[in-house]
Amino acid sequence: xxxxxxxxxxxxxxxxxxxxxxxxxxxxxxxxxxxxxxxxxxxxxxxxxxxxxxxxxxxxxxxxxxxxxxxxxxxxxxxxxxxxxxxxxxxxxxxxxxxxxxxxxxxxxxxxxxxxxxxxxxxxxxxxxxxxxxxxxxxxxxxxxxxxxxxxxxxxxxxxxxxxxxxxxxxxxxxxxxxxxxxxxxxxxxxxxxxxxxxxxxxxxxxxxxxxxxxxxxxxxxxxxxxxxxxxxxxxxxxxxxxxxxxxxxxxxxxxxxxxxxxxxxxxxxxxxxxxxxxxxxxxxxxxxxxxxxxxxxxxxxxxxxxxxxxxxxxxxxxxxxxxxxxxxxxxxxxxxxxxxxxxxxxxxxxxxxxxxxxxxxxxxxxxxxxxxxxxxxxxxxxxx
Numbered sequence: 001x002x003x004x005x006x007x008x009x010x011x012x013x014x015x016x017x018x019x020x021x022x023x024x025x026x027x028x029x030x031x032x033x034x035x036x037x038x039x040x041x042x043x044x045x046x047x048x049x050x051x052x053x054x055x056x057x058x059x060x061x062x063x064x065x066x067x068x069x070x071x072x073x074x075x076x077x078x079x080x081x082x083x084x085x086x087x088x089x090x091x092x093x094x095x096x097x098x099x100x101x102x103x104x105x106x107x108x109x110x111x112x113x114x115x116x117x118x119x120x121x122x123x124x125x126x127x128x129x130x131x132x133x134x135x136x137x138x139x140x141x142x143x144x145x146x147x148x149x150x151x152x153x154x155x156x157x158x159x160x161x162x163x164x165x166x167x168x169x170x171x172x173x174x175x176x177x178x179x180x181x182x183x184x185x186x187x188x189x190x191x192x193x194x195x196x197x198x199x200x201x202x203x204x205x206x207x208x209x210x211x212x213x214x215x216x217x218x219x220x221x222x223x224x225x226x227x228x229x230x231x232x233x234x235x236x237x238x239x240x241x242x243x244x245x246x247x248x249x250x251x252x253x254x255x256x257x258x259x260x261x262x263x264x265x266x267x268x269x270x271x272x273x274x275x276x277x278x279x280x281x282x283x284x285x286x287x288x289x290x291x292x293x294x295x296x297x298x299x300x301x302x303x304x305x306x307x308x309x310x311x312x313x314x315x316x317x318x319x320x321x322x323x324x325x326x327x328x329x330x331x332x333x334x335x336x337x338x339x340x341x342x343x344x345x346x347x348x349x350x351x352x353x354x355x356x357x358x359x360x361x362x363x364x365x366x367x368x369x370x371x372x373x374x375x376x377x378x379x380x381x382x383x384x385x
Contacts, residue, residue, distance in 0.1 A: 002030075002168030003357065005160070009239025010108050010232065012156050018097040025090050026164045032086065033167065036079050037313075043075045044309055063303065063311035063327075067319075070312065084320050087138050087165075094161045095140065098153060109152050109235035116243040117220075119234040121227050125248055130274045131225060134322040137165075143203060143226035155204045155232025162206065170206075171357045173240075177267035177298045178207025179356035180378050182214045185263075185296070194218045194262035198288065200251040200281065201225075201269030205233035205244060207298075211265070212242045221261075223249040252280035254288065261288050264295040270381075271299060271329045278329065282341035289385040296382035301352070303330045334381050343383040352377045 005011070014022060048069040052060050060066045070076050098105065127144045135142045139161070143154055162174045170176040178199075185192055194215055199208045202222035212220050222244055224230050230246045237244045249255065251269065264285050270278055285295040303311045318327040338348045354377050 002026075003170070003172045004168070005163040005174070006172035008173075008236060010105060010152075010156070010235045012094070012098045012101060012105060012160050014097045014160075015100075018093065018100075021093045022090075022097075022160075022164055025086055025093055026167055028082075028086050029090075029164070030167050032079065032083055036082070040070070040076050040079060040313065041309065043073050044070060048073055049309075060308050062308050063315050066308045066312035067315070080316065080320060083316070084138075087321060090161055090164050091139055091157065094157050094164070095153075098156045098160070102153060102156075105156055106150050106152055109231055110150070115234075116238055116241070117234065118245045118247075119230060120245075120247040121230065122248045123227070125225065125250065127225055128250060128252070128274075128277060130272065130277060130325065134324060136272055136322055138322050143224070143229050146227045150231065151228045152232040152235070154226060154228035155230075155236075158229065159204050159206075159232065159236065169355075169357065173209070174206040175210050176207075176355055176357050177378060178210035178265070180353050181207075181265060181267070181296055181298050181380065182210045183356045184351075184353040184380065186214065189294075192263070196221065196261045196263075198223070198256070198261045198264045200264065200266040200285075201272070202233060202246070203229050205237050205246070207265075207267040208233075208244055209237060209240065209242045211263075212237075212244060218262075219245065221245045221247065221256075223247050223251060223254060225250055252277050252284060254284060256288055258287055259290045259293075262290050262293045264288060264293070265297070267298045268300075270297055271323060271326045273329075274325055275328060278332075279337065279340065282337055282343075286342040286385060291385060294382060294384045296380055298353075299379045299381065300330070301379040302332075302334065302350070303327075338381075338383045343385065347384040349380070349382045351380050353380045 044066065049059060052065065052069045060069065131142055131144050139158065141154060145154060147153065162170065166174065171179060195218055197211050197215065197218050197220045199222040202208050202224045205222060208220065208222045211218065220243070222233070224233070225248065227248055230248055234246045273281065289295060300314065315327050317323040334350060335345050335348050339345050
């Protein structure tokens with residue numbers, strides 16, 4: 001089962017041929033993930049691993065050794081090239097559709113002074129190098145490229161493309177990460193009634209909005225470095241009737257006062273930063289939390305305890321999807337990271353959380369490279385102040 005994306009007031013609308021192309025790309029991604037990707041394991045077990053064992057008299061011990069014997073395998077090369085090509089095709093197909101209707105979309109994103117939440121932009125905000133150095137996820141221009149006043153292109157492209165990228169498994173509003181963490185919080189912390197919630201690196205607010213529904217009495221804030229993403233996020237939230245305060249800020253250093261939030265969350269933000277930035281973000285979380293406040297960061301699993309081959313496949317994004325910090329993050333000692341930021345080790349949690357959506361939960365195998373949202377569960381790293 002794949003979810004159809006639910007239309008909303010600013011979602012780009014594809015013409016017949018545009019939609020056909022987008023549907024083809026999504027089908028190609030599903031085919032690669034479900035039919036082609038498993039063949040990599042067969043090639044590894046019957047060819048590459050045996051070759052390594054003959055040369056070294058032992059099995060590969062980590063993802064780097066697996067990669068050394070797999071990178072020259074024709075089957076893996078073909079799968080990898082097709083996966084990268086599908087990613088580039090996805091952005092091209094969605095961008096063409098958005099560009100065609102961009103003036104209309106821009107008009108629709110203007111609230112004309114009637115708002116539930118708010119939008120605060122900072123044109124002087126320096127964009128961090130980990131955004132400007134690469135086009136994250138291969139999205140041309142990344143999240144931050146701002147082509148002028150009222151530009152929402154990056155946000156509109158991202159909103160539609162993520163549904164294709166996740167192969168329809170992230171729910172009709174692409175909000176599986178936020179919805180899954182909300183489900184976890186309501187189960188593990190049923191008495192939680194936060195007054196203020198902060199979402200770090202919110203992109204277009206996909207995972208921000210579930211907190212508005214789950215905690216209607218809370219003030220929900222969301223920060224992001226990209227102005228086009230925020231303009232779109234604000235308009236999207238408004239058309240969906242959700243009150244969120246969006247602001248253009250770097251999660252490493254925000255302008256909120258000490259102890260401003262009861263709950264701080266992020267959703268696949270950490271792997272898009274850097275070794276220095278993630279430490280700054282953890283320290284900022286500690287500063288911003290009230291005593292007893294909690295932070296939770298949703299990611300894909302860490303590599304510790306994972307079989308070398310599974311590490312290798314999950315690490316595909318490090319080398320092929322413009323995610324240079326991906327592998328480094330998933331090797332990090334997160335307890336030590338939290339402790340260095342002021343959190344007590346005994347207050348740190350690392351757990352797997354099931355997806356909020358049945359279509360994702362039915363996929364219980366490890367996430368494959370590029371098979372975003374396909375594992376049926378998410379890794380959650382958090383701590384209490």
